[in-house]
Amino acid sequence: MPKHEIMISADVPGVDEGLRSFLRKVIRAALDAEEVETDCEVNVLVTNDTGIRRVNLDMREVDAPTDVLSFPMFELAPGDKPPEEDADPATGLVPLGDMCISLERAKAQAKEYGHSNRRELAYLAVHSVLHLLGYDHLDEGPMKARMREREEAIMSGLGLERRETT
Numbered sequence: 001m002p003k004h005e006i007m008i009s010a011d012v013p014g015v016d017e018g019l020r021s022f023l024r025k026v027i028r029a030a031l032d033a034e035e036v037e038t039d040c041e042v043n044v045l046v047t048n049d050t051g052i053r054r055v056n057l058d059m060r061e062v063d064a065p066t067d068v069l070s071f072p073m074f075e076l077a078p079g080d081k082p083p084e085e086d087a088d089p090a091t092g093l094v095p096l097g098d099m100c101i102s103l104e105r106a107k108a109q110a111k112e113y114g115h116s117n118r119r120e121l122a123y124l125a126v127h128s129v130l131h132l133l134g135y136d137h138l139d140e141g142p143m144k145a146r147m148r149e150r151e152e153a154i155m156s157g158l159g160l161e162r163r164e165t166t
Contacts, residue, residue, distance in 0.1 A: 003039045004028050005093055010046040012103055019046075019121075026122045026158060030129035033154045038082050041093040042132065044125075045100045052102040067105040068124040072097040076134030078146060099128035119160045126154045 006024040008015070027042055047055070049065035056062045056069060073095050074082055082094045101124050110120035130147055137144040155161055 002031070002037050003093075004031055004036075005039075005041045005091070006044065007041065008044045008046065010103075011051055012046060012048045014103065015046045022118065023121070023125055026125045027129055029158055030126045030154050033157060034129070034133055034150070036081060036096075036133070038084050039087065039093050040082055040096040041088070041091065042096050042129070043098040045098070046103050047100060048104040049102050052100055052105070055100050065102060065105060067102055067109060068128050069100040070097065070128040070131035071099070072132045072134070074134075078130075078133065078135045078143075078150075080134055082133075097132040099125070099132070101125065101128070115162070119155075122158060122160050123151065123155060126151055 004027070006027050008020045008023055023044060023046075027044070031040065045051075045055070052067075052069060053063065053065040056064060056066055059069070059071065074086070074097075076082065082096055084094065087094045101121065103121070106120045106124055107117050110117045113120065127147075130150055135143070135147040135150065137147045152161065
């Protein structure tokens with residue numbers, strides 16, 4: 001069983017140990033679903049729209065808030081595994097990458113889509129893990145379809161599938 005270290009920091013209120021534990025569970029489930037057996041480290045910053053806008057501007061030169069940002073350490077293709085030889089000698093962990101989630105945006109989108117804050121937060125974390133593992137959705141074709149299929153499968157495995165609205 002791989003050992004994944006999920007480090008969560010927050011610069012906004014409301015990120016208690018229960019929420020941190022939930023995010024760790026979701027991220028580990030996504031890594032397990034993608035059969036990542038290499039011991040990995042993922043860093044997560046939970047912030048608000050102002051914080052993620054600042055990160056977006058600093059890292060991508062985009063002056064706008066968003067829901068989630070992903071910063072992979074490796075250029076992987078979907079299905080590739082992080083290289084064990086790149087493990088940090090001090091920890092034995094491969095630094096998979098960083099994610100930044102706007103809790104403010106997650107709550108707004110949960111309301112907009114008619115589901116729980118936890119489901120939206122889980123979806124954003126799963127989405128980001130897939131980006132860290134090389135998935136992308138820039139096209140409207142097979143790459144996006146494959147990413148969406150993996151997101152739905154992982155969310156279903158967590159019991160957080162999308163509810164149909166009528």
